[in-house]
Amino acid sequence: MGDLSELESRCQQLGLRVTANLRDILEALVTGPDHPDADSLHGWLRSRGRRVSLTTVYRTLGRLVAGGFVIAHHFGSGKARYEIAATHDHLIDISTGKIIEFSDPRLDALEERIAAQMGYRIVRRRVELYAVPTE
Ligand SMILES: [Zn+2]
Structure with a gap:
């Protein structure tokens, strides 16, 4: 999975600007709930005192998905579930x-x-x- 700073530098290599929000969302994807949807990822961040809006979560996830860094899964629940791109x-x-x-x-x-x-x-x-x- 790699540590957070390694993920950040991989993001930079992909041309993604590493903002505080992006850093928070990477952290949530690494240490937060398993295969979260945007709502549970947002809830996880809010419960840790991060003041990020759901809209920003969606927008940042969209950037990460577009950059090929995060995968959006559709496991039949109707809600996209996210994770750092992996080979499993x-x-x-x-x-x-x-x-x-x-x-x-x-x-x-x-x-x-x-x-x-x-x-x-x-x-x-x-x-x-x-x-x-x-x-
Ligand atoms: Zn997975």
Whole structure:
């Protein structure tokens, strides 16, 4: 995941201006609620005394998403859920809404092979498994 200052310098490299709001939102994404939507991220910041508006949270998240630094997930709840861009995949337990992260190099290799067979190279990928517990 990397520490906050490392994330900030990566943001700068992507041409994002590192404002106090952006720094707060990065911190919330790293140490706050898991896969938060904008509301819960905003609530987390407010509960820590940060005076940031929901509009600013949305705008800053939009900049981070546009810069490819943050991913907006749509796990079927209707609300976008955010996280720092990472290489893991997600299994969503549809009975509880729980989000479980996983990664498997065999799956990555399979996808690369499928794309290559069709004459493509993968530049971005997203795997979401919607599941119920087996017992
Ligand atoms: Zn995740």
